[in-house]
Amino acid sequence: MKRVFLVFAQQDKPKVKKLIALLVSPEYELDIYDGQLDINIELPQAQQIKRLIGEKIIKCGITLCLISQHTHADHWVDLELSRSRNKGNRIIAMALKGTLDAVLPRVIREENLKFYPWDPQRLKSLISEDTAKLFNNSL
Secondary structure, eight states, X not given: OEEEEEEOOGGGHHHHHHHHHHHOBTXXXXXXXXXXXXXXXXXXXXXXXXHHHHXXXXXXXXXXXEEOSSGGGOHHHHHHHHHHHHHTOEEEEEEOTTOOOOOOOHHHHHTTOOEEOSOHHHHHXXXXXOOOOSBSOOO
């Protein structure tokens, strides 16, 4: 079973919660940091949150970044994507339902990853495929 870590802007949490039911599959397990991320990422209190996020990312082999107009400005998104890249997770960038275009997060731009429009079937296919590629940037 593949484990997938979900990355998204805190502002999109209600929308993401509604989509999770569409993403459930017996082929993989979704993981998410479900705590509050309204704390400044630079404060000492954020260290515990960073540790918990890191523990979840370590358990996953794929990171799914659900992108909206808010994603690029969320510092926690940058942290989660950087940790995923450093760990060697395959990263998939897909728009949230209703998002037609958006500024992409830094790691997505740096790695020149393909940005997919919202498509639950394609997403399941991307997650399920066996590939040695680190990133889905050449599909």
